[in-house]
Amino acid sequence: MTPTDIAVIALSVAGIFFAIVAAVGVLRLPDLYTRAHAASKSDTLGAVLSLGAAALAFGAGVPTVKTVLLLVFMFLTNPTAAHAIARAAEDQDIEPWTTDEEGDA
Amino acid sequence: MSSNDRPPYVESTIIMTTVRFVAPFVLTLGLFIMFHGAESAGGGFQGGVVVGTVILMLAFAFGIEAVRAWLNPTAILGLIASGVLVFLAIGFGSVALDGAFLEYHAYEQLGIHHASGYGIELVELGIGAIVTGVIIGLFFVISAGFDPAEGEEEDLL
Numbered sequence: 419m420t421p422t423d424i425a426v427i428a429l430s431v432a433g434i435f436f437a438i439v440a441a442v443g444v445l446r447l448p449d450l451y452t453r454a455h456a457a458s459k460s461d462t463l464g465a466v467l468s469l470g471a472a473a474l475a476f477g478a479g480v481p482t483v484k485t486v487l488l489l490v491f492m493f494l495t496n497p498t499a500a501h502a503i504a505r506a507a508e509d510q511d512i513e514p515w516t517t518d519e520e521g522d523a
Numbered sequence: 524m525s526s527n528d529r530p531p532y533v534e535s536t537i538i539m540t541t542v543r544f545v546a547p548f549v550l551t552l553g554l555f556i557m558f559h560g561a562e563s564a565g566g567g568f569q570g571g572v573v574v575g576t577v578i579l580m581l582a583f584a585f586g587i588e589a590v591r592a593w594l595n596p597t598a599i600l601g602l603i604a605s606g607v608l609v610f611l612a613i614g615f616g617s618v619a620l621d622g623a624f625l626e627y628h629a630y631e632q633l634g635i636h637h638a639s640g641y642g643i644e645l646v647e648l649g650i651g652a653i654v655t656g657v658i659i660g661l662f663f664v665i666s667a668g669f670d671p672a673e674g675e676e677e678d679l680l
Binding site: 491 | 535537541548
């Protein structure tokens with residue numbers, strides 16, 4: 419195995435790990451804000467690591483440039499989308515989940 | 524808007540900055556997908572949706588009402604109409620040249636090489652214009668909300 423192969427496998431495994439973390443977070447966390455938090459951070463990292471692995475596997479060439487561009491835009495837009503969703507939720511007066519008994523829902 | 528008691532929309536610096544940066548790239552990608560449709564994956568429908576998304580992004584960033592005021596409804600309708608016209612012109616143009624409907628090879632006799640390539644390209648652009656216009660129109664019609672008490676929508680776009 420060449421060092422490139424090892425790097426590709428390591429990046430893929432890390433990407434899959436963070437994607438699974440994001441999926442578990444979206445399923446298990448209690449409300450919109452915490453789910454947006456899981457979906458934005460972990461999912462972005464998972465996607466970016468996976469795309470990094472793909473870019474490495476493609477080697478030098480046009481597909482790599484496209485993958486890297488995709489990676490950059492993913493990195494920019496995914497957190498912005500999460501921010502927009504959380505902002506819209508706040509605008510709609512959706513209360514964040516707390517452990518307080520009084521605000522129990 | 525259906526709920527007038529809500530405070531007016533306040534722009535977010537984060538969203539505005541991202542949209543300002545990303546919008547030109549998205550527009551380019553949409554056109555790229557449209558032009559790509561003649562030879563490989565892509566086409567007017569997908570590209571049109573991506574181009575329409577640019578206006579939707581602007582609406583998310585700068586407020587729906589502000590973008591609605593900035594947009595010219597006639598321009599959107601003109602976009603849709605011109606798309607239909609381009610499609611029909613290409614389609615019936617070949618009929619006028621003794622071909623079947625959308626038979627691009629009929630244009631070869633005018634001395635145009637790769638007529639089918641250019642023909643498909645123009646048809647894709649026409650479809651793209653229609654899809655873009657419809658996506659933008661639908662978005663603003665839906666965002667205008669529907670008041671059941673009133674019975675009918677106010678002004679579209």
